[in-house]
Amino acid sequence: MASKRTKKPKSSPQRKRKSFLLRWGILLGATLLLCTGGTIGLGWHEYTRPGPLSVGQDVVVPHGGYASTASALQKAGVLRDGWWQATLFHLSIVLTRRNGQIHAAELHFPAGVSVQETLWILRHAKPVLHRLTIPEGLTASQISALIAEAPFLTGTMPPLREGTILPQTYSYLRDSSRQALVAQMQLSLRIALQKIWQARNPDEHTIQTPEELVVLASLIEKETAVPEERPLIARVFLNRLAKGMRLQTDPTVIYAITDGQPPLGRPLTRSDLQTPSPYNTYLNPGLPPGPICAPGAQALEAAAHPAQSDALYFVANGTGGHSFASTLSGHNQNVAEFRKKR
Numbered sequence: 165m166a167s168k169r170t171k172k173p174k175s176s177p178q179r180k181r182k183s184f185l186l187r188w189g190i191l192l193g194a195t196l197l198l199c200t201g202g203t204i205g206l207g208w209h210e211y212t213r214p215g216p217l218s219v220g221q222d223v224v225v226p227h228g229g230y231a232s233t234a235s236a237l238q239k240a241g242v243l244r245d246g247w248w249q250a251t252l253f254h255l256s257i258v259l260t261r262r263n264g265q266i267h268a269a270e271l272h273f274p275a276g277v278s279v280q281e282t283l284w285i286l287r288h289a290k291p292v293l294h295r296l297t298i299p300e301g302l303t304a305s306q307i308s309a310l311i312a313e314a315p316f317l318t319g320t321m322p323p324l325r326e327g328t329i330l331p332q333t334y335s336y337l338r339d340s341s342r343q344a345l346v347a348q349m350q351l352s353l354r355i356a357l358q359k360i361w362q363a364r365n366p367d368e369h370t371i372q373t374p375e376e377l378v379v380l381a382s383l384i385e386k387e388t389a390v391p392e393e394r395p396l397i398a399r400v401f402l403n404r405l406a407k408g409m410r411l412q413t414d415p416t417v418i419y420a421i422t423d424g425q426p427p428l429g430r431p432l433t434r435s436d437l438q439t440p441s442p443y444n445t446y447l448n449p450g451l452p453p454g455p456i457c458a459p460g461a462q463a464l465e466a467a468a469h470p471a472q473s474d475a476l477y478f479v480a481n482g483t484g485g486h487s488f489a490s491t492l493s494g495h496n497q498n499v500a501e502f503r504k505k506r
Contacts, residue, residue, distance in 0.1 A: 210252050214276035217241050222292045224338065227268040230254050233286070242273045242282055253279060263287055270338045293335040298349065300331040300460030301385045303424045307458060317342045326424060327378050327455025330356050356461055364468035370402050371467070379451045381459035381467040386415035387478075390485050394466035399473045400488065409476065411445040419456040420444045482506060 223240040226232050234250045237243040243253055256279055257266065266286040273285060296314045298307055304326045312321040319341040329349035336345050361374045371377050384397050404411055418428050420441030437444075443452040459467075475488040477495035482505035487498035 210249070211256055211279045213278060215242060215278055215282070216244050217273060217275050217277055220272060220274045222270055222272050224270045225266075225268050225286065230257055230266075233266060233268075237273075237282065240273070242277060243279065253282075256280075256283060291337055294338065295333055295335050296345070297333040298329065298331040298458065300463065301457045302331065303419075303426060303457050304328075305425045311342055311345065314342075314345075316340075317345065319343055322346055327382055327458055329353050329458055331458050331460045357464065360461075360464050360468050365470065368402065368468075368470065370405050376451060377464065377467050378459060379455050381463040382455035382457045383411070383413055383415065383452075384466050385459040385463040386457055387413060388486060391462055393486060394463055395469060395471035396473060396475065396488060397478065397486070398466045398470035400475050400478055402470055403474065403476050405450065407476070408449065410447075410449050411451070413445050415456055416443045416445040416452050417441075419452075424456070 218241070221240060221242070223236065223242060226236055230253070231250075234243060234253045237253070238245055238250065243249050260283060263283070264287040266283070269291040271285055271289050272292050273282065277285070294314075294316050296310065298310065302310075304324045307329065308321050308324050311317070316338040317336065318339050322343045324346060329346070330353035332352065334345060334349060334352075336348075357374050357378065361377060364371075364377070371380060380398065380401060383401060384394050387397050388394060401411055401413075414432055417432060417436055417439060418426060420439050420443040421436060422428055437446045440447065442448060443454075443456065445452060473488070474490045477489045477492070477498075478486040479495065479498050479502055481487045481498070482502050487501070489495040489498055
């Protein structure tokens with residue numbers, strides 16, 4: 165007896181449709197996965213690759229949100245141009261917001277900085293500091309001119325009294341006020357002067373106040389630029405004050421003639437030494453009524469810790485320093501030697 169063959173059930177239209185949808189679903193899912201992975205890969209590449217900035221640059225990052233920040237960075241060349249780059253930058257901020265807020269400030273961006281590095285700078289870098297150096301020995305008018313012309317400061321220059329700031333290099337942020345910077349300079353002098361005055365030579369009684377110390381230091385500052393001479397110059401002035409002798413120092417005469425607005429532009433004459441002024445130490449005994457410049461820390465230290473010597477005179481030696489003498493005859497000999505060299 166012949167065996168009966170089992171017939172396969174025919175696929176229904178519903179089953180075929182399900183199979184078709186399943187295959188296309190798998191294909192679509194795979195395609196979306198590839199596209200998503202490609203997009204993420206492209207985004208990461210754009211996020212980490214070096215940027216277009218060819219040289220390091222200071223950039224003012226404004227207030228106003230992500231759009232204004234992106235615009236400023238694109239304009240400066242930190243970010244590439246185009247809406248895609250701005251969008252990537254915006255998304256990068258949002259996706260990394262746990263790393264901190266971005267800040268509006270003047271910041272430095274190095275050459276080739278990536279979007280990733282740019283965000284670190286925006287969140288964590290310190291603002292750019294500008295520097296202004298006040299050299300020792302300048303008068304108040306000269307210092308006022310320096311501060312008035314210094315870049316990135318705001319406001320007018322406040323009145324400045326002679327010898328009220330400490331010469332050194334000061335740092336400030338963009339858009340700091342001139343008044344605030346001057347206050348910082350004056351505070352630096354007060355702090356330094358307090359420490360120097362408290363540690364001064366206890367055996368010295370000729371100088372009675374910190375203000376007189378500044379006056380003496382200003383004379384020392386203008387008389388020599390040789391550091392090791394400053395304590396000896398201080399001692400000469402103190403010895404003369406103790407004996408009631410006039411200080412007879414040329415810088416006080418120059419200050420009197422120029423009214424504190426040097427340079428004089430010519431050598432002093434004999435008639436200049438007779439210029440009537442409280443600052444003229446050829447005519448008036450004792451210290452002048454105020455400083456004639458802004459003395460530096462070394463000059464202040466020299467005034468507080470003078471050398472041990474009986475010298476009463478000094479004159480230029482023609483080589484940048486001075487020759488010292490304790491007698492008038494010795495001084496006259498030094499003067500003659502200087503004239504021979506000259």
